[in-house]
Amino acid sequence: MLPPGAEFDRLYEATYPRILRTLAAMLGDHAAAEDCTQDAYLKAFRSWHTWRQDAPVETWLHRIAINAAISYRRKRVLREVGEMVRRLGRPEQRDPTDHALGGDLLEELRRLPAKQAAAIVLRHLHGYSNREIAASLGVPESTVATRLMIAKRTLRARLRPAGPAISNTPVAWRVPPIE
Amino acid sequence: MRTDGVAGHDLDELLEREFRRHIAGLRIPSPRADQATYRAVATSGGKRMPLLSSLTAVASSKAVIGLATAALVIGGGSVAATAATGSANPANWSKTVTDAMSSCKSRLGPDQHGIGHCVSAVASQKGQQERSQHAASAARQLDPASTPSAHQTGAQSGHPTGAPAPHPTGRPTDVPTPHATSPGHDHPTPPAATPTPR
Numbered sequence: 001m002l003p004p005g006a007e008f009d010r011l012y013e014a015t016y017p018r019i020l021r022t023l024a025a026m027l028g029d030h031a032a033a034e035d036c037t038q039d040a041y042l043k044a045f046r047s048w049h050t051w052r053q054d055a056p057v058e059t060w061l062h063r064i065a066i067n068a069a070i071s072y073r074r075k076r077v078l079r080e081v082g083e084m085v086r087r088l089g090r091p092e093q094r095d096p097t098d099h100a101l102g103g104d105l106l107e108e109l110r111r112l113p114a115k116q117a118a119a120i121v122l123r124h125l126h127g128y129s130n131r132e133i134a135a136s137l138g139v140p141e142s143t144v145a146t147r148l149m150i151a152k153r154t155l156r157a158r159l160r161p162a163g164p165a166i167s168n169t170p171v172a173w174r175v176p177p178i179e
Numbered sequence: 180m181r182t183d184g185v186a187g188h189d190l191d192e193l194l195e196r197e198f199r200r201h202i203a204g205l206r207i208p209s210p211r212a213d214q215a216t217y218r219a220v221a222t223s224g225g226k227r228m229p230l231l232s233s234l235t236a237v238a239s240s241k242a243v244i245g246l247a248t249a250a251l252v253i254g255g256g257s258v259a260a261t262a263a264t265g266s267a268n269p270a271n272w273s274k275t276v277t278d279a280m281s282s283c284k285s286r287l288g289p290d291q292h293g294i295g296h297c298v299s300a301v302a303s304q305k306g307q308q309e310r311s312q313h314a315a316s317a318a319r320q321l322d323p324a325s326t327p328s329a330h331q332t333g334a335q336s337g338h339p340t341g342a343p344a345p346h347p348t349g350r351p352t353d354v355p356t357p358h359a360t361s362p363g364h365d366h367p368t369p370p371a372a373t374p375t376p377r
Contacts, residue, residue: 005221009212016210025202038216045217105197124194125202152190 008048012041015058018126019065025121026069028110036072040065055135062122062136070114108158116151119144 019040023033043064044051051060109117115137122128122136130148134141212218 005218008217012212012215012217013210017207020207021202021205024205025198030205041215042217042220045221103197103201105193106201109194120194121198124191125198156190 008045011057011061015061016041018058019061021125022062022118022121023065023069025106025125026066026110026114026117027072028106032072032076033069036068037065040068043068056132059128059132059135063138066114066118066137069118073114105155105159108155111158112151112154115139116147116154119147120151120155123148 016037020033020037023036023040024030027033027036040061044061047064051057109120112120118137119133122133128136130141130144133144137144139147
């Protein structure tokens with residue numbers, strides 16, 4: 001059963017900015033986020049009959065969109081590995097127009113596993129409760145709490161400024177200076 | 180941005196601030212449903228259907244595998260029939276089995292049932308005979324002393340191809356070789372002229 005056109009159009013126009021921002025935060029690439037968002041709405045349009053009305057429609061849309069982003073990230077990783085292999089022995093040439101959205105914190109966020117990153121985005125960008133995040137990701141609330149905790153612990157560890165190298169190095173491992 | 184670099188801020192506040200700054204502030208033009216992909220697909224009758232097309236591709240490949248498997252099974256049956264009857268011709272298979280059935284029925288007593296084993300044994304025996312004949316025929320064809328077969332073709336076989344010419348071709352040489360002897364001569368004839376030294 002397809003949704004009536006006008007009804008789905010209204011849903012699209014009301015929810016598109018929030019879905020796009022979620023994916024932009026997860027992917028760090030505006031163009032990729034737009035592509036994934038369009039794919040997500042296409043899938044939602046086709047599988048409208050699977051939406052159960054006991055769940056908010058936006059969380060259902062978020063689930064589809066996050067799955068699209070996860071799929072995109074997997075493909076991107078494969079593509080990057082292929083490019084790295086082709087580039088072996090040559091210096092990396094970065095595209096000057098290729099700049100990720102956000103600073104170090106968001107960069108580190110995108111290095112997290114996709115489902116942990118999605119939980120962080122839904123909580124801190126949209127203010128979702130654990131229950132809403134659970135509905136969006138299709139997991140129990142306890143899983144959401146665990147993912148949030150692990151994700152924040154990882155972010156804190158990665159963003160901690162590095163201390164003096166000497167103080168963290170065991171004495172036996174220090175290399176004597178060359179005279 | 181370092182978490183420890185800003186005193187008094189925990190990670191939650193930092194995350195929210197970063198999201199507000201970089202993501203919530205993104206300028207997104209107001210979405211228009213008539214430009215959305217799903218509308219384009221819906222109006223074009225579903226031309227862009229990556230998921231469906233991939234599923235169709237998977238189903239097609241499975242169908243191909245299924246057909247190939249069926250062909251192998253059928254082919255396997257024909258191989259078995261060929262092995263049992265010793266002939267690649269299906270008409271011979273049925274003839275062999277029909278002959279075997281009538282032979283076995285005639286051997287059955289009035290209170291005996293089941294001719295399966297008998298038919299199988301007769302068909303196998305017949306097949307063995309056919310295979311032996313084929314093997315003997317093949318051995319004759321491979322024997323260098325026998326007439327070269329028309330089936331032996333190819334440059335790498337090392338054997339002459341095609342049927343031999345019934346008559347020698349080409350002109351005979353005009354000058355006989357010194358060792359050639361005629362029936363009435365025991366010695367070769369001397370050369371007709373010898374150059375004289377000056």
